[in-house]
Amino acid sequence: MSEKSPEQTRTFATMVAAKQGWVLNPDAAFTDSLIEGLTVNWNRYGYYLCPCRDSDGSRAADADVICPCAYSWKDIETHGHCFCALYLAPAFAQRGEQPSGIPDRRYVH
Numbered sequence: 001m002s003e004k005s006p007e008q009t010r011t012f013a014t015m016v017a018a019k020q021g022w023v024l025n026p027d028a029a030f031t032d033s034l035i036e037g038l039t040v041n042w043n044r045y046g047y048y049l050c051p052c053r054d055s056d057g058s059r060a061a062d063a064d065v066i067c068p069c070a071y072s073w074k075d076i077e078t079h080g081h082c083f084c085a086l087y088l089a090p091a092f093a094q095r096g097e098q099p100s101g102i103p104d105r106r107y108v109h
């Protein structure tokens with residue numbers, strides 16, 4: 001498994017956003033920190049574990065929180081941003097709204 005650089009991770013996140021019709025959080029310093037977290041997780045676990053969540057110990061156990069996580073679509077639709085606020089809905093970003101803390105849908109049923 002080859003290591004990823006933050007630049008490679010940024011390319012990944014940019015492609016995810018483009019594919020899903022989302023935008024990256026325009027707060028550059030904040031987004032940089034999440035990109036860094038994703039990169040660290042890739043190099044530690046071998047997959048893009050969400051930078052805002054802890055590993056449950058295996059790829060299978062973490063499958064729902066590998067970026068883009070299983071909850072991101074619903075969170076972006078409902079709140080305008082994913083749990084980490086890496087990805088935003090374009091309209092939310094255009095309004096200049098600030099992401100807020102939202103419940104982790106992983107534990108909300």
Ligand code: SF4
Pocket residue numbers: 049050051052065066067068069070071072082083084085086087
């Ligand atoms: S909340 Fe989901 S989509 Fe957002 S950074 Fe974490 S894994 Fe990726």
